[in-house]
Amino acid sequence: QSVLTQPPSASGTPGQRVTISCSGSSSNIGSNYVYWYQQLPGTAPKLLIYRNNQRPSGVPDRFSGSKSGTSASLAISGLRSEDEADYYCAAWDDSLSGEVFGGGTKLTVL
Amino acid sequence: EVQLVESGGGLVQPGGSLRLSCAASGFTFSSYWMHWVRQAPGKGLVWVSRINSDGSSTSYADSVKGRFTISRDNAKNTLYLQMNSLRAEDTAVYYCARASYSYGSDYWGQGTLVTVSS
Numbered sequence: 446q447s448v449l450t451q452p453p454s455a456s457g458t459p460g461q462r463v464t465i466s467c468s469g470s471s472s473n474i475g476s477n478y479v480y481w482y483q484q485l486p487g488t489a490p491k492l493l494i495y496r497n498n499q500r501p502s503g504v505p506d507r508f509s510g511s512k513s514g515t516s517a518s519l520a521i522s523g524l525r526s527e528d529e530a531d532y533y534c535a536a537w538d539d540s541l542s543g544e545v546f547g548g549g550t551k552l553t554v555l
Numbered sequence: 556e557v558q559l560v561e562s563g564g565g566l567v568q569p570g571g572s573l574r575l576s577c578a579a580s581g582f583t584f585s586s587y588w589m590h591w592v593r594q595a596p597g598k599g600l601v602w603v604s605r606i607n608s609d610g611s612s613t614s615y616a617d618s619v620k621g622r623f624t625i626s627r628d629n630a631k632n633t634l635y636l637q638m639n640s641l642r643a644e645d646t647a648v649y650y651c652a653r654a655s656y657s658y659g660s661d662y663w664g665q666g667t668l669v670t671v672s673s
């Protein structure tokens with residue numbers, strides 16, 4: 446059972462906007478930055494969002510992150526077939542002194 | 556270019572030991588915290604351990620505490636994970652990742668597979 450809670454699946458059609466939620470607690474999301482990772486099939490995870498809503502260079506602005514209290518969300522607009530992947534939220538956890546992950550959300554582009 | 560290359564995975568019997576290595580290049584290794592993260596077949600990412608930049612501070616997930624030891628050699632730009640008393644549930648791809656509080660785990664290796672089975 447993961448420390449952070451995500452829906453196991455999400456879907457959308459090309460061009461649509463989808464959001465993925467992530468719920469935590471005061472020891473992780475509530476008091477620390479949230480990160481989002483994208484994992485394409487058969488590859489290593491890739492950083493998508495850092496400091497709640499910042500994009501590393503090279504990540505399209507179709508991807509955006511937000512945080513409120515002990516929850517966070519990732520939004521993907523203008524959905525494309527290449528966005529089909531697993532998405533993980535994460536945050537530092539003060540109790541563990543480590544990074545905790547959500548269980549992952551499998552995004553399907555219909 | 557930042558590169559992280561894991562090695563040392565393989566098949567090991569329950570109760571056995573294995574040491575993973577992660578060779579880093581393309582950045583000042585001694586300036587960064589490092590993480591080990593694992594992913595069991597068909598499952599999600601699970602944080603395993605982290606070490607600070609000079610190796611003086613470490614932390615572990617409860618599931619590996621007392622069995623796994625993270626360490627680093629900044630002269631060799633290499634991160635290690637010593638895994639003892641291995642169990643079937645430790646079977647996973649193990650990733651090393653460069654870490655910081657601001658950026659999270661911003662670079663990942665390709666992973667090395669550890670299989671614990673008799």
